[in-house]
Amino acid sequence: MTGFDLLTRAADLDAADPLGPHRALFLGTNDDAVLSYLDGNSLGRPLTATMDGLASFVRDQWGGRLIRGWDEGWLGQAERIGDQLGRVALGAAAGQCVVADSTSVLLYKLARAAVAARPGRTEIVIDRDNFPTDRFIVEGIARERGLTLRWIDVAYDGGATPADVAAAVGPDTALVLLSHVAYRSGFIADVPAITGIAHDAGALVLWDLSHSVGSVPADLDAWDVDFAAGCSYKYLNGGPGAPAWAYVAERHLPTLDQPILGWLGSADPFAMGAAYQPADGIRRLVSGTPPIVGMLPMQDMITLIEEVGMPAVRAKSEDLTAFAVDAVDAVLAPYGVVLASPRAAQDRGGHITVDHPAFAGMVPELWQDGVIPDYRNPNGIRLGLSPLSTSFREVALAVGAIAARLEQAAHGAGADRLHPAARGAG
Ligand SMILES: Cc1ncc(COP(=O)(O)O)c(C=O)c1O
Numbered sequence: 001m002t003g004f005d006l007l008t009r010a011a012d013l014d015a016a017d018p019l020g021p022h023r024a025l026f027l028g029t030n031d032d033a034v035l036s037y038l039d040g041n042s043l044g045r046p047l048t049a050t051m052d053g054l055a056s057f058v059r060d061q062w063g064g065r066l067i068r069g070w071d072e073g074w075l076g077q078a079e080r081i082g083d084q085l086g087r088v089a090l091g092a093a094a095g096q097c098v099v100a101d102s103t104s105v106l107l108y109k110l111a112r113a114a115v116a117a118r119p120g121r122t123e124i125v126i127d128r129d130n131f132p133t134d135r136f137i138v139e140g141i142a143r144e145r146g147l148t149l150r151w152i153d154v155a156y157d158g159g160a161t162p163a164d165v166a167a168a169v170g171p172d173t174a175l176v177l178l179s180h181v182a183y184r185s186g187f188i189a190d191v192p193a194i195t196g197i198a199h200d201a202g203a204l205v206l207w208d209l210s211h212s213v214g215s216v217p218a219d220l221d222a223w224d225v226d227f228a229a230g231c232s233y234k235y236l237n238g239g240p241g242a243p244a245w246a247y248v249a250e251r252h253l254p255t256l257d258q259p260i261l262g263w264l265g266s267a268d269p270f271a272m273g274a275a276y277q278p279a280d281g282i283r284r285l286v287s288g289t290p291p292i293v294g295m296l297p298m299q300d301m302i303t304l305i306e307e308v309g310m311p312a313v314r315a316k317s318e319d320l321t322a323f324a325v326d327a328v329d330a331v332l333a334p335y336g337v338v339l340a341s342p343r344a345a346q347d348r349g350g351h352i353t354v355d356h357p358a359f360a361g362m363v364p365e366l367w368q369d370g371v372i373p374d375y376r377n378p379n380g381i382r383l384g385l386s387p388l389s390t391s392f393r394e395v396a397l398a399v400g401a402i403a404a405r406l407e408q409a410a411h412g413a414g415a416d417r418l419h420p421a422a423r424g425a426g
């Protein structure tokens with residue numbers, strides 16, 4: 001496939017894409033300065049509706065209702081959006097999800113609650129390639145509680161498998177913490193199988209869905225998951241620093257013992273009581289004031305996903321990553337680029353990673369070309385493909401630009417030798 005073929009094929013795929021028109025709902029998608037934005041799995045683009053919604057919230061709700069807003073709806077908003085997210089993207093019945101804190105803080109609260117629910121058990125199981133915050137959080141909890149970590153090693157293009165987990169868990173395991181979609185390889189873990197294996201060993205499971213929520217469907221209730229949490233600034237387009245969300249299975253709610261006891265997680269916050277009594281239900285996971293303004297953008301995106309439906313979102317995501325893999329094979333493999341993600345579409349989420357020694361330091365050059373992917377140590381370029389805002393043309397342009405930069409690195413070629421796709425030809 002030449003660069004020109006790549007763009008022609010991308011044009012055909014864009015023309016046939018039923019979700020293609022949704023791209024125009026996002027800000028900046030017609031911006032010529034950014035030819036290709038492939039980092040929506042780190043920070044999703046804003047919806048235009050969000051810009052207008054934020055302005056009207058400030059004017060009418062905050063500015064108009066002032067403190068009365070809390071009684072008129074803000075206090076229940078974290079649970080309402082949690083329920084909507086549960087219904088639309090998580091397979092979770094109402095009353096089990098809430099928006100709060102950051103993913104790191106929620107992982108801490110849930111992991112501490114899980115360990116508290118398994119007294120006498122001394123180990124936490126986690127994989128070595130899990131996202132740093134996940135590893136650091138359980139390292140901290142192990143230090144605090146005198147526990148041991150049991151590490152699972154995973155392949156560079158994979159993640160923890162049921163067999164890995166079966167070999168790691170035992171009578172001492174309190175908790176297994178894994179990611180549904182691996183942040184580097186994009187590997188999709190077999191959540192129901194792994195959850196079942198952990199349960200058979202008497203352990204609880206906490207899943208990090210940061211890289212799947214809004215891109216890969218989840219079925220948390222049916223999968224018998226205990227706890228889950230994830231970001232909302234990736235495929236939920238919640239904006240930089242948007243609050244995270246958590247899921248606690250209904251069966252754990254009455255006994256959930258989380259470590260950050262704040263007034264808004266108490267049964268009757270406005271009683272200003274002397275002693276903490278946890279609220280019934282998911283609100284007992286909350287500590288302080290809900291981040292109302294920060295929740296507005298994600299609500300717009302969850303509503304859009306609800307209209308489109310997760311099956312259509314996932315279908316587009318698989319098509320995008322399949323096209324990206326084909327393009328990598330045809331255009332980048334000849335330069336020695338290696339796919340560091342699963343080859344089968346059903347085994348990977350919404351991003352792929354490709355490795356090459358020259359990738360360290362290349363991303364700033366690609367930014368100059370108007371192409372924005374992600375870089376992950378030691379030498380991976382990550383192509384994050386947001387199903388509702390990424391076009392096939394963006395994939396073609398990015399792969400072409402990477403090829404041009406590799407060509408330059410190999411032969412010192414000038415800008416006139418840039419790959420046609422990198423120049424936006426076609
Ligand atoms: C798998 C995973 N967990 C957690 C986080 C981060 O959490 P926080 O929002 O607390 O920075 C990220 C991304 O930053 C992530 O990819």
Ligand SMILES: Nc1c(O)cccc1C(=O)C[C@H](N)C(=O)O
Nearest residue numbers: 041042043131183184210241376
């Ligand atoms: N949360 C981020 C941030 O505050 C700055 C830069 C990147 C991020 C990310 O989200 C990284 C992302 N979770 C990852 O998988 O690498």
